[in-house]
Amino acid sequence: MADVQQPTSGMQVVLGALSLPKKWRLGIGPIIAVIVLLAIVMAAVFAPLYVPYDPSQMSSTNRLQPSSAEHLFGTDPYGRDLFSRVVTGGQVSLLIGIGSAIVSVLVGLAIGLVSGFFRIADAIIMRVMDSLMAIPAILLAIALVALSGPSITSVIIAITIPEVPRVVRLVRSVVLGAREEPYVEAAIALGSSMPRILWQHLMPNTLSPLIVQGTYICASAILTEAILSFLGAGVSTEIPTWGNIMAEGRTYFQVNPGLIFWPGLMLSLCILSINLLGDTARDILDPRLKKREA
Amino acid sequence: MQFKSRNFDRAETILDICNLSVCLPDQPDIAPVLDGINLTIRAGETACLVGESGSGKSVTSLAVMGLLPKGSLTVSAGEIRLDDTDLLTLSPSDMRKVRARRIAMIFQEPMTALNPVMRVGEQIEEVLTTHEKALSSKVRRGRVLDIMAQVHLPEVERIYGSYPHQLSGGQRQRIMIAMALVLEPKLLIADEPTTALDVTTQGQILSLIAELQERHGTAVLFVTHDMGVVAEIADTVHVMQYGCIVEHAPVERLLRQPQEEYTRKLLSAVPSLVPRPTRPAMLDDNVLEVRNMEKVYAQGGFLVRKAGTLAATGVDLSIARGRTLGIVGESGSGKSTVARCILRLVDPTSGEIRVAGTEIARLSRRALRPHRKHFQIVFQDPFRSLNPRWTVSRSLTEGPVNFGITRRDALSRAGELMELVGLPRDALARYPHQFSGGQRQRIAIARAVAMRPDVLVADEAVSALDVSVQAQVIELLDDIQEKLGIAILFITHDLRVAAQICDDVVVMQRGVVVEYGPAGEVLSQPRHDYTRSLIEAAPGRLWDFANFREIRTA
Numbered sequence: 001m002a003d004v005q006q007p008t009s010g011m012q013v014v015l016g017a018l019s020l021p022k023k024w025r026l027g028i029g030p031i032i033a034v035i036v037l038l039a040i041v042m043a044a045v046f047a048p049l050y051v052p053y054d055p056s057q058m059s060s061t062n063r064l065q066p067s068s069a070e071h072l073f074g075t076d077p078y079g080r081d082l083f084s085r086v087v088t089g090g091q092v093s094l095l096i097g098i099g100s101a102i103v104s105v106l107v108g109l110a111i112g113l114v115s116g117f118f119r120i121a122d123a124i125i126m127r128v129m130d131s132l133m134a135i136p137a138i139l140l141a142i143a144l145v146a147l148s149g150p151s152i153t154s155v156i157i158a159i160t161i162p163e164v165p166r167v168v169r170l171v172r173s174v175v176l177g178a179r180e181e182p183y184v185e186a187a188i189a190l191g192s193s194m195p196r197i198l199w200q201h202l203m204p205n206t207l208s209p210l211i212v213q214g215t216y217i218c219a220s221a222i223l224t225e226a227i228l229s230f231l232g233a234g235v236s237t238e239i240p241t242w243g244n245i246m247a248e249g250r251t252y253f254q255v256n257p258g259l260i261f262w263p264g265l266m267l268s269l270c271i272l273s274i275n276l277l278g279d280t281a282r283d284i285l286d287p288r289l290k291k292r293e294a
Numbered sequence: 295m296q297f298k299s300r301n302f303d304r305a306e307t308i309l310d311i312c313n314l315s316v317c318l319p320d321q322p323d324i325a326p327v328l329d330g331i332n333l334t335i336r337a338g339e340t341a342c343l344v345g346e347s348g349s350g351k352s353v354t355s356l357a358v359m360g361l362l363p364k365g366s367l368t369v370s371a372g373e374i375r376l377d378d379t380d381l382l383t384l385s386p387s388d389m390r391k392v393r394a395r396r397i398a399m400i401f402q403e404p405m406t407a408l409n410p411v412m413r414v415g416e417q418i419e420e421v422l423t424t425h426e427k428a429l430s431s432k433v434r435r436g437r438v439l440d441i442m443a444q445v446h447l448p449e450v451e452r453i454y455g456s457y458p459h460q461l462s463g464g465q466r467q468r469i470m471i472a473m474a475l476v477l478e479p480k481l482l483i484a485d486e487p488t489t490a491l492d493v494t495t496q497g498q499i500l501s502l503i504a505e506l507q508e509r510h511g512t513a514v515l516f517v518t519h520d521m522g523v524v525a526e527i528a529d530t531v532h533v534m535q536y537g538c539i540v541e542h543a544p545v546e547r548l549l550r551q552p553q554e555e556y557t558r559k560l561l562s563a564v565p566s567l568v569p570r571p572t573r574p575a576m577l578d579d580n581v582l583e584v585r586n587m588e589k590v591y592a593q594g595g596f597l598v599r600k601a602g603t604l605a606a607t608g609v610d611l612s613i614a615r616g617r618t619l620g621i622v623g624e625s626g627s628g629k630s631t632v633a634r635c636i637l638r639l640v641d642p643t644s645g646e647i648r649v650a651g652t653e654i655a656r657l658s659r660r661a662l663r664p665h666r667k668h669f670q671i672v673f674q675d676p677f678r679s680l681n682p683r684w685t686v687s688r689s690l691t692e693g694p695v696n697f698g699i700t701r702r703d704a705l706s707r708a709g710e711l712m713e714l715v716g717l718p719r720d721a722l723a724r725y726p727h728q729f730s731g732g733q734r735q736r737i738a739i740a741r742a743v744a745m746r747p748d749v750l751v752a753d754e755a756v757s758a759l760d761v762s763v764q765a766q767v768i769e770l771l772d773d774i775q776e777k778l779g780i781a782i783l784f785i786t787h788d789l790r791v792a793a794q795i796c797d798d799v800v801v802m803q804r805g806v807v808v809e810y811g812p813a814g815e816v817l818s819q820p821r822h823d824y825t826r827s828l829i830e831a832a833p834g835r836l837w838d839f840a841n842f843r844e845i846r847t848a
Contacts, residue, residue: 181678182679183679183681183689185637185639185671185673186671186673186679186680186738186741187681187692188639189637189639189669189671190666190693190741191663191664191693191697192692192693192696196696204683
């Protein structure tokens with residue numbers, strides 16, 4: 001029998017990705033995605049150090065200016081510098097994207113492991129998850145914001161709740177398959193405790209699909225945040241985010257199209273590159289896809 | 295023993311493989327997968343291709359079918375002539391016409407070779423619709439029913455409309471054979487067609503292939519690893535090793551006077567059906583006692599209660615320290631259920647299980663854990679029974695650490711265990727995929743023995759291994775038993791293996807123990823009809839492979 005392929009560990013993926021550009025195996029797409037994403041993240045994180053204006057400083061004399069040397073992207077209806085607002089707005093959007101991804105993956109992993117391994121828990125957990133999946137993220141977010149006021153935390157919670165069931169299902173299906181493996185039964189026979197089996201034998205199997213799922217959640221969370229802010233149900237309007245910049249700009253779209261165009265461009269580029277990275281991660285981590293290529 | 299001894303000197307040559315080499319593309323430094331194979335099969339002849347896994351048997355059959363995986367294997371030299379056409383020069387569309395019409399193939403696993411969402415009759419008919427477009431649908435159906443009758447399927451009309459999952463393994467393989475033979479090909483390639491079947495079904499399928507071959511004059515290329523099957527059906531035998539044919543001869547000559555060292559080794563490794571001399575019974579110190587155990591797999595769900603499936607009932611058995619008890623039976627006989635109940639991987643519905651004096655059948659999972667070190671298991675599939683992400687040392691120390699031994703002590707013991715199972719100590723740092731199947735099975739045994747158990751359950755522990763490796767692992771188990779005095783419960787479908795390792799044998803059929811006694815008695819003077827039919831179905835049972843002669847009946 002041929003050697004069964006060793007499952008890829010996280011470290012091997014990182015090392016593989018680093019050595020691959022030499023051979024250009026991944027193609028140019030993922031590399032551009034990494035560069036674009038890094039640029040956006042750096043621009044957002046270090047925004048306070050270099051932005052020419054305070055993003056929330058209004059100026060009644062400078063309303064709706066077109067792009068110029070002074071205001072790179074022009075100004076908004078309140079005379080605030082659009083460039084400063086767009087790069088600063090990335091902070092909240094990225095924070096919510098990454099935050100939601102991490103929270104939903106962690107919560108989903110914990111619930112999914114339990115659900116996949118214990119039959120009795122499974123029946124109950126999965127029904128709860130089914131009902132959670134029926135709640136639309138946007139409606140839930142509007143309700144949460146109405147209850148607890150607009151904040152980053154409530155937006156993250158609102159995005160996380162409908163995402164968790166998807167992660168739970170993913171983890172559960174991996175665990176259901178893996179727990180029938182003889183090495184898991186051998187571990188039971190060796191007297192390993194349930195938490196130990198869950199964490200040391202079963203959890204590592206879920207890592208690769210979770211990395212992929214995490215990137216998709218991240219992209220969709222950034223988008224949902226933008227929609228929520230656009231609807232006025234997101235973060236407080238005082239904090240610039242890509243969504244509420246567009247929301248405020250939409251009435252003056254014809255006067256200064258940049259009000260929609262620049263935050264929209266950042267949003268699209270960001271989501272496009274995250275999704276591209278997610279696809280690449282899936283291609284690397286899923287041996288079946290690799291085989292088809294060969 | 296009656297061998298086939300027909301003369302094929304006048305028969306026309308159907309398949310002529312000349313100097314065929316297959317290699318991995320773009321990797322000239324790696325040894326070729328097939329290296330200059332020469333093989334001819336004449337009309338009506340059955341040529342057996344035998345060898346251990348990795349010897350290139352299946353690659354040869356795939357090369358003839360033109361089904362080598364594209365990009366990973368290519369033919370580098372040679373010819374495959376079928377009636378004077380070189381198959382290697384044909385275009386893919388011409389090759390497609392040759393398949394089914396002139397060459398057909400049967401695979402090992404009939405469940406995966408059949409389309410699960412299509413009625414089996416339609417699947418046979420599809421062959422006709424593709425290759426005989428002129429036939430009317432009525433004639434086609436008639437021919438399908440006719441070939442189904444020829445492969446001795448009962449109630450052909452009903453089976454025509456059945457789906458694969460509604461048929462038994464043997465019936466599915468009959469459908470595969472019907473599909474292969476419906477166009478009366480000149481050459482039939484059978485790649486381990488009976489390996490996945492029970493021994494009694496295997497016998498029926500083998501005689502079916504022989505019968506149809508005689509009726510249609512088909513040449514058969516039969517790929518197998520089982521010398522017993524070879525003795526039953528072969529006209530000529532080709533022995534393969536490392537991609538070369540090392541020896542070929544008519545079957546009787548090969549089994550009586552093997553010329554090559556490798557052939558001798560291969561034949562000597564075939565375990566004999568004659569039970570080994572009984573070992574003197576030791577003290578009546580039963581470490582495992584099972585009384586009246588029953589397991590019913592519940593069906594239905596949360597609210598609905600249905601009658602469950604009875605997997606095992608009224609099972610009584612006991613093993614003394616240092617003895618080996620075998621459970622034999624066909625698939626579905628409940629032998630694995632018994633093993634899993636004893637390990638408490640599933641919970642028995644009723645009955646008693648006493649291990650080293652403790653009743654464990656009713657203990658809760660938590661209360662059971664301290665007792666787990668008394669009984670351990672070795673599984674069938676060495677590729678799945680070790681965690682692929684863990685080093686060997688981590689797998690070997692898991693159990694002892696669970697029972698409060700320090701990691702350092704466990705590690706030094708793991709080193710001793712590796713030596714005990716015949717592997718180097720420094721292999722501890724490696725991962726399972728760096729070992730062969732036999733070596734992994736040794737590691738699995740070491741992991742079980744690390745707990746110093748009283749009872750070791752071996753669930754088909756040698757069934758996935760090649761015969762020569764099988765013999766070594768059996769020897770290892772014997773050796774460990776002698777050194778540590780473990781009682782072994784050995785579950786197998788292979789009577790030959792059971793004859794070589796067991797002191798006592800339990801024969802199970804449909805969840806019930808039908809016969810239980812010393813191995814020598816059960817296997818040489820069976821009292822129950824089922825045991826008798828099992829023994830009679832064992833292929834090559836009258837031949838003593840290791841001594842190259844008939845079995846001497848005392």
